[in-house]
Amino acid sequence: MTSLPTPDARASRPDLRVELALLLVLATLWGASYSFIRIGVETIPPLTFIASRTLIAGSILLAVIRWRGLSLPRDGAVWKRFLLQACLNSVLPFTLIAWAEQTVDAGSAAILNATTPIFAFLITLLLTRHEAVGWRKAAGVLAGLGGTVLIIGTGAVDGIGRDLLAQGAIVLATVCYAGAAIFGRVFKGLDPIMPAAGSLLCGTALLLPVSLAVDRPWTLSPSPDSLLALAGLSVFSTALAFVLYFRLVHTIGSVPTTAQAYLRVPIGVGIGVLMLGETLEPTMLAGCAAVVLGVAAMTIPARSRS
Structure with missing residues (x-):
């Protein structure tokens, strides 16, 4: 795995085409996670599955850091930030969603999971104000959510409100994701691999003892597909x-980065059309167009239109 250059090492204005391509890659990677999780938890309990996820990923990034001849920060204050980032970006949302999706139907869960940009926008507008948010981003947030509903099907909205506790857990998870995107800006001076590895290792430290106590992983017999x-x-x-x-x-920025939550849905639809022979309904086409327009409004600065 080759390292990605830090923002400070590049020009002050990044190539927007590259960043949008990476946003699409990120949406694809996280969109695929739902399938991985669905297969994995068939024979591995959710808590142990999540703990193993953070352990393996954190170990990989730690190995890459050592291979590059670098080392993780030793400042205690930085590690406290890693710990908070871990709670916001993995420990709490991973656990909440894994628990909630045992009862929440897929359509409602997908719509609720797509509300992260809304919360990121509201937190930025009302509390942090760390980046510019105007009517274009607000319109993009709403267009993206509306497009998501059209793609999944308006009937999925009917399921919202039936299991308030579980659906509330998903909403709380999306609030955590929004907070993580905003809090992640405190690592601006670090190579991106450092907060990624540090937060995952902190997440492992929190999740692994609970997994060992609750699931006793040594007694499990996971299938090859789950592994x-x-x-x-x-x-x-x-x-x-x-x-x-x-x-x-x-x-x-944090609000544009959360736009990947919208991109996951049309990516999943596209995979279904190309690989499974599924057909596109008119509402899906309209939804995909709304998502694309919404993401563009959230990510492309107004001054770059020329």
């Missing part, structure tokens, strides 16, 4: 994805 899903999730949808994530937070 392969765990490997794919850890390497691609976690280790690589986290490095891309922290880079994008610094280059395009």
